[in-house]
Amino acid sequence: MLMYVLKRVGQTVLTAFLAVATVFVLLRMAPGDPAANYAPPNPSSEQLEAIRQQFGLDQPVPVQFWTFLQHLFQGDVGTSFFFKRPALDVVLERLPYTITLAVASIVVTALVAIPLGVWMARRNNTAPELGANIGTIAGQSMPDFWIGFVLLILFAVNLHWFAPSGFDSPASIILPTVTIAILQIALISRLVRREMVVNLASPYLTVARSRGVSERALTWRYAFANAALPVVTALGTRFAAMLNGVVIVEVVFNWPGVGELVVNALKQRDFPLIQATVLVTVLLALAVQLLVDLLYPLMDPRVRLGEASA
Amino acid sequence: MTTSTNLPGHPQVPNLAEVPGSILGRESAVTKVLLRRSAAARRARYSTVKIWVGAICAGVVVIPVVLANVLPLPDPIVGALSESSLPPFSAGHLLGTDPNGRDLLSRILHGGQTSLVIGFLAIFVSGLFGIVAGAAAGYFGGWVDTIISRLLEAQMALPLLLMLLLVVALFGPSIPVITLVIAFAQWPEPARITRALVLVEREKPYVAAARVLGLPKLSILSRHVVPNILQQVLVVVLLLLAQAVLLESALSFLGAGVQRPYPTWGGIISDGRELFVTGKPWLVTVPGVAIALLVVGVNLVGDGLRDRVRRAKGDQT
Numbered sequence: 001m002l003m004y005v006l007k008r009v010g011q012t013v014l015t016a017f018l019a020v021a022t023v024f025v026l027l028r029m030a031p032g033d034p035a036a037n038y039a040p041p042n043p044s045s046e047q048l049e050a051i052r053q054q055f056g057l058d059q060p061v062p063v064q065f066w067t068f069l070q071h072l073f074q075g076d077v078g079t080s081f082f083f084k085r086p087a088l089d090v091v092l093e094r095l096p097y098t099i100t101l102a103v104a105s106i107v108v109t110a111l112v113a114i115p116l117g118v119w120m121a122r123r124n125n126t127a128p129e130l131g132a133n134i135g136t137i138a139g140q141s142m143p144d145f146w147i148g149f150v151l152l153i154l155f156a157v158n159l160h161w162f163a164p165s166g167f168d169s170p171a172s173i174i175l176p177t178v179t180i181a182i183l184q185i186a187l188i189s190r191l192v193r194r195e196m197v198v199n200l201a202s203p204y205l206t207v208a209r210s211r212g213v214s215e216r217a218l219t220w221r222y223a224f225a226n227a228a229l230p231v232v233t234a235l236g237t238r239f240a241a242m243l244n245g246v247v248i249v250e251v252v253f254n255w256p257g258v259g260e261l262v263v264n265a266l267k268q269r270d271f272p273l274i275q276a277t278v279l280v281t282v283l284l285a286l287a288v289q290l291l292v293d294l295l296y297p298l299m300d301p302r303v304r305l306g307e308a309s310a
Numbered sequence: 311m312t313t314s315t316n317l318p319g320h321p322q323v324p325n326l327a328e329v330p331g332s333i334l335g336r337e338s339a340v341t342k343v344l345l346r347r348s349a350a351a352r353r354a355r356y357s358t359v360k361i362w363v364g365a366i367c368a369g370v371v372v373i374p375v376v377l378a379n380v381l382p383l384p385d386p387i388v389g390a391l392s393e394s395s396l397p398p399f400s401a402g403h404l405l406g407t408d409p410n411g412r413d414l415l416s417r418i419l420h421g422g423q424t425s426l427v428i429g430f431l432a433i434f435v436s437g438l439f440g441i442v443a444g445a446a447a448g449y450f451g452g453w454v455d456t457i458i459s460r461l462l463e464a465q466m467a468l469p470l471l472l473m474l475l476l477v478v479a480l481f482g483p484s485i486p487v488i489t490l491v492i493a494f495a496q497w498p499e500p501a502r503i504t505r506a507l508v509l510v511e512r513e514k515p516y517v518a519a520a521r522v523l524g525l526p527k528l529s530i531l532s533r534h535v536v537p538n539i540l541q542q543v544l545v546v547v548l549l550l551l552a553q554a555v556l557l558e559s560a561l562s563f564l565g566a567g568v569q570r571p572y573p574t575w576g577g578i579i580s581d582g583r584e585l586f587v588t589g590k591p592w593l594v595t596v597p598g599v600a601i602a603l604l605v606v607g608v609n610l611v612g613d614g615l616r617d618r619v620r621r622a623k624g625d626q627t
Contacts, residue, residue: 019468023476030480125352130359137613141605143556145563146579146598153591244469248560252583263564266475278469 008293012286019282020275024068027271028061034269038081055081055271068275077279078272082265087276091258095280098250098257102242104173105180110235113185117192117231118219124197133193139186148179148252176253180246184238191234195227229300236292240285350621357617364610371604375422383416387571398592405596408581414593418600421573425601428489429554435493437500437547441536444504444543449512449531458505462498470495471560478566485568488561492554503546507539542619549612552605559601575601 035051036043043051052058056067071078080087116132123129155161155175162175199205200223208222247259254260258277265273296303345351374381384403389411398406398414405414447458474491481487511517512535520530555575561567562576570577575597582593 015464018464022468022473026473026476026480030476032479125349125356130356133356133613134360134363134610137609138602138606141552141556141609142602143559143563143576143579143598143605145560145576146594146601149579149583149594150598153594157591244472247471248563251564262472263475266472266479274472278472281469 005290005294008290012283012290015286016279016282020279021065023278024065024271024275025061027269027274028064030269032269034081034271037268057271077276080265080273080276081270082268082273083270087270087272088280090273091261091276091280094256094258094261095284097255098243098246098259098281101173101176101180101246101250101255101257102239104177105184105242105246106235106239108177108181109184109188109238112181113188114192114224114231116185117189118196118224120189120193121196121200121223122219124193124200133190136186136190139182142182144179144183145248145252147182148175148249151175151179152252172253172255176246176249176255179249179252180242188231188234188238192227192231195230196223199223199226229296229303232295232299233292236288240288240292243285243288244281353617353621357614357621360610360614360617364607364612364614366607367603368607368611371422371600371607372426375419375426378416378419378423381419383419384413386412386416386420386573389413397590398596406592408578408593409590414578414596417573417578418575418597421575421578421597422600422604424485424568424572424574425555425558428485428492428558429551431485431489432492432496432554432558433547433550435489436496436550437544439493440497440500440547441504441540441543443497444501445508445531445536447501448505448508449527449535455505458501462502465498471564474557474561475564475566478561483566483569488558488567491561492557495557496550496553499550500543500547504539504543507542508535511535511539542616545612545616545619548615549609552608552612555601555605555608 033048034055034057035048038051049058056064059067068078076086077088079085080090083090116136120129120132120136152175156163162171163169196219200219202223205218205222208218213222246255246257247263249255250257250259251263258281262274262277264270265277389407393400393403393407393411394409396403396407398404400406403413403415405418407413408417443458447455474495477491477494478487508531517530517535520534525534558567559574559576559579562574563580564576565580567574567577570581578597579594582590582597
């Protein structure tokens with residue numbers, strides 16, 4: 001068990017390192033001179049050169065990477081070009097907003113998708129289920145930024161229920177959450193339905209039914225208990241992916257999270273800020289994934305961590 | 311058959327329908343109505359409903375998009391400023407115009423051509439690559455499988471959208487670059503499915519037979535194993551088309567799509583977003599409906615086909 005956790009932590013660190021290294025190299029290859037973004041208007045070449053020197057961009061890329069690594073091991077991921085502050089601080093300031101949004105979305109998703117999926121499985125192959133089925137397909141077919149805009153047009157512009165963007169009051173979280181949840185509910189409820197259909201048709205359920213177990217207990221305590229594992233996995237994966245930035249929804253609603261931060265940082269070629277964001281979010285997402293995996297043995301005693309199948 | 315069969319050299323077989331008390335003599339309790347109501351028949355009917363509804367949704371978008379160059383439409387790139395920001399159903403502009411006076415319908419249809427070309431090219435590349443990689447991983451196992459599986463896992467951990475934005479910034483937002491970027495995002499899906507299916511298929515007796523006959527591994531894989539799983543994989547690849555269209559629109563929404571003035575679906579919505587506050591919501595809602603209709607259509611067709619393929623393979627889910 002301890003070995004398994006250590007191995008996974010090692011893999012996590014390695015993956016995060018690879019992600020940051022890839023981003024580091026890609027950033028340096030990308031066209032666009034960061035110095036030009038931070039120089040006074042119509043800069044002289046000396047001014048540009050001075051800024052490049054200040055940012056350390058005059059060094060060859062391998063040297064830059066080596067410096068970056070040395071600082072990384074001292075817990076320093078660099079200073080944001082744009083904010084002129086440690087990049088890590090900027091990211092950590094924005095992170096709570098993304099985490100709040102991700103938690104709200106995943107909670108709403110679980111609360112709606114699980115009952116919906118179970119209902120669809122119980123009513124499998126009936127006309128209402130066909131309707132719900134087509135509905136979930138529609139739910140995963142709409143571009144999320146478009147859902148966001150339609151909600152904004154409806155509830156912010158026409159009905160004036162919410163402020164159109166940004167984070168003014170706790171109510172601001174409702175529209176972004178709904179936008180994210182629509183897609184996630186569609187995906188997760190279909191998974192729940194699929195798992196439940198298999199379990200509801202299994203022999204152990206027939207045996208339990210013949211012994212007089214109530215339908216409610218059959219559905220939830222028997223079938224759902226067995227279907228829960230893949231569902232929790234999927235919820236965990238989705239949650240981890242959201243921590244990597246619900247970029248588009250954050251941009252649509254001007255939500256001050258890391259997704260919005262990183263898109264702007266990309267436009268401004270703010271290299272240290274992008275690297276810090278990638279590092280933090282990837283580590284966080286992998287940590288969530290690891291936690292979900294560690295939950296398995298608690299949920300299903302048959303699962304042993306660290307074996308070939310795990 | 312009303313008479314009993316008499317084969318030469320065989321004892322006479324009585325016709326069961328004429329034997330008193332035999333179940334075949336009675337009307338079957340399973341009536342045609344019951345058969346029609348059975349779960350299997352319903353499933354078959356519902357998959358047909360899905361396929362048809364999907365084909366209609368997709369067709370409503372795809373056919374006009376394909377015909378965009380033939381239809382009598384205003385120019386999608388150059389508009390008349392005298393006709394700026396007309397609402398839908400204006401004379402000569404069915405869906406209205408944008409602030410530059412460009413016809414929205416024309417822009418949506420021409421933008422759709424770009425989206426569809428990118429989508430089809432992307433699923434072709436990702437499907438081909440995914441099937442080859444997945445089949446190799448599943449059939450050869452060993453280090454091939456290790457490398458490909460690790461690649462699949464590593465990609466899941468990456469902040470994908472950010473990477474895609476970076477690569478597009480790096481190589482420029484041309485159609486080949488966007489296509490390859492989308493294909494890169496999508497190859498894990500067919501690869502994983504192919505690998506899983508090949509793992510099952512390679513244990514079947516016909517593969518052992520082919521090996522005994524001395525066929526080379528590559529031709530067993532490409533001529534016997536892959537054709538048996540291709541149908542299931544192709545449905546998944548079709549479903550990827552829906553994802554590709556969505557991803558392309560998301561990229562152009564974030565500014566990493568085919569550049570202005572050429573229209574793309576995400577680009578049109580992105581251009582309209584500063585405008586809907588000023589009372590021109592159709593510039594945002596209408597192009598989104600086009601995307602959603604196409605994607606719903608493709609998803610429904612794919613889902614219906616998947617139900618059928620699964621049923622043919624005896625899977626009850």
